[in-house]
Amino acid sequence: MKILIGGWFTLPRLGREEFSLLMRQGVRYDKSMGFKMDAETDLESAVRTIRLSVGEEIELTVRCFICGKEACAGCPYLDACDRRKVSSLCLCAEHGPDKGVYERYKKALTDSIAS
Numbered sequence: 001m002k003i004l005i006g007g008w009f010t011l012p013r014l015g016r017e018e019f020s021l022l023m024r025q026g027v028r029y030d031k032s033m034g035f036k037m038d039a040e041t042d043l044e045s046a047v048r049t050i051r052l053s054v055g056e057e058i059e060l061t062v063r064c065f066i067c068g069k070e071a072c073a074g075c076p077y078l079d080a081c082d083r084r085k086v087s088s089l090c091l092c093a094e095h096g097p098d099k100g101v102y103e104r105y106k107k108a109l110t111d112s113i114a115s
């Protein structure tokens with residue numbers, strides 16, 4: 001299954017132990033939204049827990065810093081990139097660095113620090 005870091009996702013019913021393990025690993029839970037992994041999540045451990053409980057490989061994807069959409073699709077670094085370790089924000093194909101996006105990146109960064 002695919003999980004967007006910073007986005008809500010649902011899991012099949014978990015055992016009590018798996019659930020509390022995920023909470024300890026910094027995964028957020030909301031009754032109506034489901035689960036979410038963010039900057040406070042211990043991604044390596046949480047991914048391992050989820051993989052064991054759902055019995056399938058977990059593919060992490062990250063969001064574009066500029067537009068908030070999933071940034072991994074079509075990225076040339078997809079195979080080399082360990083999304084458990086990199087920043088949870090990246091740049092999508094549309095906002096890649098060859099389109100003068102650096103100025104917008106700086107602005108988005110300044111805005112996010114200022115807010």
Ligand SMILES: [Zn+2]
Binds near residue numbers: 065095
């Ligand atoms: Zn984008």
